[in-house]
Amino acid sequence: MRTKIKDILLSDKLDYEVVVKGWVRSFRNNQFIALNDGSIIDNVQVVINDNSDEALLKNIQTGAALSIEGKVIASQGKGQKVEIVATKVDILGGCDPEQFPLQAKNRPSLEYLREIAHLRFRTNVFGAVFRVRNSIAFSIHKFFNEKGFVYLHTPIVTASDAEGAGEMFRVTTLPFDNPPRKEDGTIDFSEDFFGKSTNLTVSGQLEAELAAMALGEVYTFGPTFRAENSNTARHLAEFWMVEPEVAFNDLQDNMNLAEEFMQYVIKYVLDNNKEDLAFLQERLINEEKQKPANERSEMTLLEKLNFVVENKFERITYTEAIDILLQSKPYQKKQFKYEVSWGIDLQSEHERFLVEKHFKKPVIVTDYPKDIKAFYMRLNDDGKTVAAMDILAPGIGEIVGGSQREERLEVLESRMNDMHIPLEEMYWYLDSRRFGTAPHAGFGLGFERMVLFITGMTNIRDVIPFPRTPGNAAF
RNA sequence: UCUUCCUUAGCUCAGUUGGUUAGAGCACCUGACUGUUAAUCAGGGGGUCGCUGGUUCAAGUCCAGCAGGGAGAGCCA
16 A cells, blocks of 8 residues: 555554555656655655666656555664655656756746646645635635535626626637627627526626525635636636625624634644645745845745734725825825825735734724725715725735625615615525515635735746636646 | 747857857766766767748848747735
8 A cells, every 4th residue: 555655654554565656756866766756846766776676766766656566664864854765666657858848957937837727736845825725625615614614615607797897708519700699790699508698607706605605615616717818926817705794793793703713724734734835935035035135025934824814804994094105205205106185096016005014913994985886885884985905915915805795685786876786687696675675795816916915926827736827728 | 918038059058249060957868887876987869049020232130020938016815
């Protein structure tokens, strides 16, 4: 039976027989194999003391898959506590060194690795990133499960085009070169697979609200699609989103949930991915060595994560945020590109100032002007603002967006009319306000943005296995 | 989509005011090597300078267009 390398390295046991299987990271001196099986970032050293089989030694190439039988002993050399003395070496799959790009001493860039995303799992960086990504996903389910939330699967194909969260990808089986048309020349979607026009979902929120109004506490966690032509280090066309929705919660409850949730997830990774985080922290330090000193992080990755777990997020209203910006040095020195006044949407430069310069920690901004927020957010008593909340994270920007929902039917209908959202098509959503409506609140967390924050990676394309972005759907 | 930078060997990069046969480190190949740690040592092979067109006696170098990529912005998670 195969033993995982993680179990060997983290155990104090010695002098026992094992079978290990993994991939060669390097082969030194025709004698020492650094073997990795993905269970942990570190390699185990396999020692071959019999050099008589030259053909075998020749085939122990970087990247080759091996099965090793041997004995775990205290290492005879420095640099590792234990090593495996091989008694039998089988080559499961060779790896032509002339073809395989990931040689031990190569220093491939993240951009280059993105082009060979099918192979980049085999590097330390991506091994660490995807183990951490898994821990984040698992701890999200664990958090909500422990709190009694119901994990809800909302549809990926949706007929609703009123979610208002961005451009959508059309889903159709109609022939694109000659679709059926109505008399007025428009495409006849009654002939389409679902009998109507359908798209990939941009959010499961509206459906989650319906379930919350019966099950009480639900969350979604699934893929989300936006057809925007966004070319940035923090946007994907296909990404994963977590959307809790809770009946009877108000905005304060919503903020408390979001903050507790983020701290729980970070704590879980701190406790369960120590080796990966230590490696990612070193990677970040090395990357930032190439930047000017004033652009480097003030805290190391682990310091930052511990700080976020141990300190309350700053909570301010939109109106207070505008006041802070108006009194800020960059505003008074006219260093902001965009103007600041009550009613504007906060720009990246404003968010970055608040989070990275002024408060130096995650900030929850609440009560935005109603005109810059979605129709479903609850109108405040002032008639000007809505019970919205965005969590802004250092280096990432908006990581969570949420609100208390408008539960009053007349107010909701009035808001939808103002924003030209067809009420008839949304009868099913409005029914939740007609039949036993109740205050409720929820938020959406960009999963990959959370992975960015925790791993210290800087491009969102490097924290999802196969990124989909405008002009790119390889693999 | 906008602004800006980049594209030279498998990878990471250098290449001066345009001027002989385009360089380095690592990787790779051959050989040596049984206590190495990104092993080391000796030798060797490897280039359509992103693509297309232009200027010039002469273009990796200058100009234009296109493609791909990075960073920033908008949109947002």
